[in-house]
Structures are given as structure tokens and as C-alpha cells.
Amino acid sequence: MGREKSGREIQHLKKIRWNKVFSARQIKIVEPEQRNGNITIFELAVICTAVRNLTDPKLIIEIGTFDGRTTLNLAVNSPPKTKIVTLDLPPNEETKFELAPFEEYFVNKPVSGERFVDCPTEMKPYAKKISQVYGDSAAFDWSDYFGKADLVFIDGSHAYDYVVCDTKTALKLIKPTGIIIWHDYGEWDGVTKALNQFFTNGMRDIVIIKSSTLVTLNNNNIFKI
Numbered sequence: 001m002g003r004e005k006s007g008r009e010i011q012h013l014k015k016i017r018w019n020k021v022f023s024a025r026q027i028k029i030v031e032p033e034q035r036n037g038n039i040t041i042f043e044l045a046v047i048c049t050a051v052r053n054l055t056d057p058k059l060i061i062e063i064g065t066f067d068g069r070t071t072l073n074l075a076v077n078s079p080p081k082t083k084i085v086t087l088d089l090p091p092n093e094e095t096k097f098e099l100a101p102f103e104e105y106f107v108n109k110p111v112s113g114e115r116f117v118d119c120p121t122e123m124k125p126y127a128k129k130i131s132q133v134y135g136d137s138a139a140f141d142w143s144d145y146f147g148k149a150d151l152v153f154i155d156g157s158h159a160y161d162y163v164v165c166d167t168k169t170a171l172k173l174i175k176p177t178g179i180i181i182w183h184d185y186g187e188w189d190g191v192t193k194a195l196n197q198f199f200t201n202g203m204r205d206i207v208i209i210k211s212s213t214l215v216t217l218n219n220n221n222i223f224k225i
């Protein structure tokens with residue numbers, strides 16, 4: 001993957017080093033092996049650091065489970081009582097918008113969240129914190145979680161319409177001090193175009209984490225910059 005997904009959209013957002021955004025924290029990474037579809041180990045470390053920066057998080061939401069590598073790490077790096085809700089699109093499910101070309105590769109898999117479903121015994125207490133939900137992110141009923149999420153990680157469909165829709169959803173999901181993190185800015189044109197537009201239209205506090213394709217929202221001035 002990779003050839004067909006990007007290249008045309010210019011990156012408008014400012015790049016900031018991870019430690020200007022989040023304070024350094026001790027993190028734990030499990031399942032380090034990166035498969036096609038996973039985020040990089042550096043991106044995983046940044047997200048785990050973001051989680052460790054949260055104060056008493058109750059709810060973390062991920063859009064786009066895939067094999068659950070990030071999901072499991074969200075569980076490992078959050079307090080025992082934090083609930084992790086991860087949504088994935090089942091194969092052959094009708095979608096509200098068209099997916100980006102070649103995305104079926106990530107959708108068509110025998111199981112979502114393999115890394116926490118089929119995990120070693122010592123990982124089971126973390127896996128228990130995870131609730132797997134299924135559906136199309138644009139059609140899913142998120143209302144139970146409105147205003148409750150400490151962190152939302154957006155990594156579902158990379159099609160422009162989905163990034164716009166998932167971003168609007170995330171803005172409803174997060175608490176006033178919550179963090180939103182997007183993956184694949186500069187990598188998939190749909191993500192780059194959508195976030196450039198949000199920026200131009202007034203969401204001025206989004207920045208790229210340098211050396212990654214992660215974008216994060218400086219909600220309520222949480223950044224150190």
C-alpha cells in the first residue's frame with residue numbers, strides 16, 4: 001500500500017516536536033511488530049505519551065480498530081478503570097460514503113482486534129478494558145458518548161467525506177479538555193484535504209507532530225506551546 005494514496009494535497013499545518021505538545025512520560029509498548037495498516041512505532045509512542053498525559057481518563061475512543069495494536073496499547077497505558085471503545089467496519093457492510101480506493105484491504109479481515117482478542121494471558125486484564133463495537137463510523141449512534149471522551153483517535157476510512165464526518169463526531173465526543181488525534185495527514189489525500197479545510201475554516205489549533213503523520217488538536221490550550 002502507499003503508492004495510490006497520496007501526493008497531491010499540500011500540507012498546510014505547522015509541524016511541532018512531540019515534546020512541545022505532550023510532556024515526556026514513561027510509557028509501555030506492547031505488540032511492537034508493525035503490520036501493513038498499523039501506525040509506526042514512533043506514532044504509537046506519541047499516542048501512548050498523550051494517554052499518559054491525561055488526568056484520570058475515563059473514556060478513550062478509537063475509530064478504526066484494524067488488528068487492535070493501537071487499541072491494546074491504549075489500554076496498557078491508561079489507568080485500570082479507563083474504558084477503551086474501538087469501532088470497526090465489518091466486511092461487506094454498506095457504507096454511507098464511498099471508501100477510499102484500496103481501503104478494502106484493511107476492512108476485509110477475518111477478525112477485528114486480533115491483537116487483543118487473541119492475546120497472551122498477561123495482557124488479558126488490559127484486553128478486558130476494551131469494548132469492540134462494529135459499524136460504519138458515519139452511521140454509528142455515538143450519542144451515549146457525547147462529551148465524555150478524554151481522547152479520540154481517528155484512523156478509520158481515509159476518504160475525505162469520512163475524515164470530515166469523523167472529525168465532526170470527535171468534536172462532539174470529546175470533553176472540553178479532550179484530545180483528538182488523527183492519523184495519516186500527508187499520507188492519504190482525503191485526510192490532508194479535510195484537515196487543511198478545518199484549519200482554513202477556523203480550527204487553528206491543529207498541528208502535525210513532527211516525524212509522523214499524526215495531527216493533534218490543541219483543545220483548550222493543553223499544549224505546552
Ligand SMILES: C[S@@+](CC[C@H](N)C(=O)[O-])C[C@H]1O[C@@H](n2cnc3c(N)ncnc32)[C@H](O)[C@@H]1O
Nearest residue numbers: 038064066070088089106107136137155156157
Ligand atoms: C488503517 S486501519 C486502522 C489501524 C489501527 N487504528 C492501528 O492503529 O493499527 C483502518 C481501519 O478502519 C476501518 N474502517 C474503514 N472504514 C470505516 C468506517 N466507515 N467505519 C468504521 N471503521 C472503518 C477498517 O476496517 C480498518 O480496520
